[in-house]
Amino acid sequence: MAPRTRWLATAAAASLLAVPAPALAAATAAAEPVAQAVTQHQAENASISRGLVESNHAGYTGGGFVNYDNAAGSYVEFTVTAATAGPATLTLRYANGSTADRPLAITVNGTAAAGALPFTATGAWSTWATRTTPVTLAAGANRIRATATTAAGGPNLDRLDVETGTAQAGRPADVNGQLRVCGTKLCNQYGKPIQLRGMSTHGIQWYSQCVKPASLDALANDWGADVLRISMYVQEGGYETDPRRFTDLVHGYIEEATRRGLYALVDWHQLDPGDPNANIALARTFFTEIASRHKNKTNIIYDIANEPNNVSWAGIKSYAEQMIPVIRAQDPDGVVFVGTHGWGSLGISDGRSEQDIVSNPINATNFMYTFHFYAASHQDEYFAALSRAAARLPIFVTEFGTQTYTGDGGNDFAYSQKYLDFLAANKIGWTNWNFSDDFRSGAVFKEGTCAGSNFTGTGVLKPAGVWVRDRMRTPDDFPTS
Structure with a gap:
């Protein structure tokens, strides 16, 4: 050409x-979807290792957000209950006012689901964005952990949204x-x-x-x-x-x-x-x-x-x-x-x-x-x-x-x-x-x-x-x- x-x-x-x-x-699915449910889990209510609950940056939901320590291995762990085993979509709401990526490794019940998922700069600590990843949940309680993989720690984490029944017909x-x-x-x-x-x-x-x-x-x-x-x-x-x-x-x-x-x-x-x-x-x-x-x-x-x-x-x-x-x-x-x-x-x-x-x-x-x-x-x-x-x-x-x-x-x-x-x-x-x-x-x-x-x-x-x-x-x- x-x-x-x-x-x-x-x-x-x-x-x-x-x-x-x-x-x-x-x-909004064009094909008839499997029945779906979305649950929200506030980070300040999760289990936190090497991080603090804070509320000094505007735009968060719930009662605050988690500020990870600047350390690899710091984490936030949510407990999520699924009615049945199957696919789900995790959406993490975060802010990253630094200039560098602050990746998180996602595990479900101790098994890696997403390694070094990027949480790139959002421009300001009061500017919030989301990151998504597909996972598979077990029936009943699931431990979903988001662990910092670098010495800079993780982003400020506001909440986790879990959408189950995300597989859609066709x-x-x-x-x-x-x-x-x-x-x-x-x-x-x-x-x-x-x-x-x-x-x-x-x-x-x-x-x-x-x-x-x-x-x-x-x-x-x-x-x-x-x-x-x-x-x-x-x-x-x-x-x-x-x-x-x-x-x-x-x-x-x-x-x-x-x-x-x-x-x-x-x-x-x-x-x-x-x-x-x-x-x-x-x-x-x-x-x-x-x-x-x-x-x-x-x-x-x-x-x-x-x-x-x-x-x-x-x-x-x-x-x-x-x-x-x-x-x-x-x-x-x-x-x-x-x-x-x-x-x-x-x-x-x-x-x-x-x-x-x-x-x-x-x-x-x-x-x-x-x-x-x-x-x-x-x-x-x-x-x-x-x-x-x-x-x-x-x-x-x-x-x-x-x-x-x-x-x-x-x-x-x-x-x-x-x-x-x-x-x-x-x-x-x-x-x-x-x-x-x-x-x-x-x-x-x-x-x-x-x-x-x-x-x-x-x-x-x-x-x-x-x-x-x-x-x-x-x-x-x-x-x-």
């Missing part, structure tokens, strides 16, 4: 506001579980080919305000999405400017997707420079941490090269064969996606073809190649290449639009439908660009929508948003036998 000027947003076109990983809110990640590549298809835990459909965020350095509980609730429940692509640019004001901040944002978005039963597609959005090898040291650091922290989840997919360009297929292959083992060392089961040459066009935009890949495939397993198209620009030649490649290679469309390759201009819904019909018939998954209120026609929300809290229905959507939402609302059958 041609070079992508659309991604180089300016401050005039997009908000540069840095926001913490979004707080959690209870989802949620994509609950039904399909750990994915794997079987032949040319993406298969679920039952070995059955499936098609995942969802949305890609815009660059989170510009549009993080569009990725928040209300919008993600709408995506999961009103739109019926299966997957959230988390688009983290490397350059253009992204990861390289503040690796800690952007890694923590991605951690938070993974937790948000997990809470809603969505797959989290972690996108290393390299674009300029187009050779992914230029960023390989940064990629190693980033994916090592992401895979290490989330390796026990079954809903993580790793997209290690967004749109390689002005680089040979041999160069991309070399990069992939170095990066896939980095992820495998932490998460042996994780599916990996690899971008193809020519801006994800299987080489067509570089004057090449998918034959480069067929003749020289990546030496690895459990991975897929990615393809991008913008229907108003990429028609017969690109469609033919995808058709040929899909018969021989495992393909996932990690980015497409109904407009031109700039992400703007008129929508070609007819040719878009031609693509989507082919993808459905061949069980090829897709994520649409983009889940924001950017001024371009490819952004699904009308300008200004992300400042509010209403993301459901069609009234907040541009024509492209109405079109893609409608096509997401008829789910794959997700076979289990």
Whole structure:
């Protein structure tokens, strides 16, 4: 595909506001949920080891909060009663007025449930945020302990909310579980080919305000999405400017997707420079941490090269064969996606073809190649290449639009439908660009929508948003036998 000027947003076109990983809110399930219950447990009423109950910072609930001692091993332990054994979601409300992460290890009845869960800076001790993690509870009393893992101790802890009965009928990640590549298809835990459909965020350095509980609730429940692509640019004001901040944002978005039963597609959005090898040291650091922290989840997919360009297929292959083992060392089961040459066009935009890949495939397993198209620009030649490649290679469309390759201009819904019909018939998954209120026609929300809290229905959507939402609302059958 041609070079992508659309991604180089300016401050005039997009908000540069840095926001913490979004707080959690209870989802309203589109499918019929299992009966749910939420209980609140105030930290000041829990068992405390090396910490004090205080009330000198505004915004807490109950009678105060726990200020951990600055010591590794300090902890707060809650006693939580569950009517039946099963899955639950823990949400811890906290404040961290320091500049450093103050991670907590979470155990349930003495067994590790989440190691070094991040509790990143909230900006002030009176600014409260939440962190979530899924656990499994036993019937009856459960001891849930949050233990500081560093010498700085834990954050100020206000309370623990426990939501039981959180498994919901039909949620994509609950039904399909750990994915794997079987032949040319993406298969679920039952070995059955499936098609995942969802949305890609815009660059989170510009549009993080569009990725928040209300919008993600709408995506999961009103739109019926299966997957959230988390688009983290490397350059253009992204990861390289503040690796800690952007890694923590991605951690938070993974937790948000997990809470809603969505797959989290972690996108290393390299674009300029187009050779992914230029960023390989940064990629190693980033994916090592992401895979290490989330390796026990079954809903993580790793997209290690967004749109390689002005680089040979041999160069991309070399990069992939170095990066896939980095992820495998932490998460042996994780599916990996690899971008193809020519801006994800299987080489067509570089004057090449998918034959480069067929003749020289990546030496690895459990991975897929990615393809991008913008229907108003990429028609017969690109469609033919995808058709040929899909018969021989495992393909996932990690980015497409109904407009031109700039992400703007008129929508070609007819040719878009031609693509989507082919993808459905061949069980090829897709994520649409983009889940924001950017001024371009490819952004699904009308300008200004992300400042509010209403993301459901069609009234907040541009024509492209109405079109893609409608096509997401008829789910794959997700076979289990």
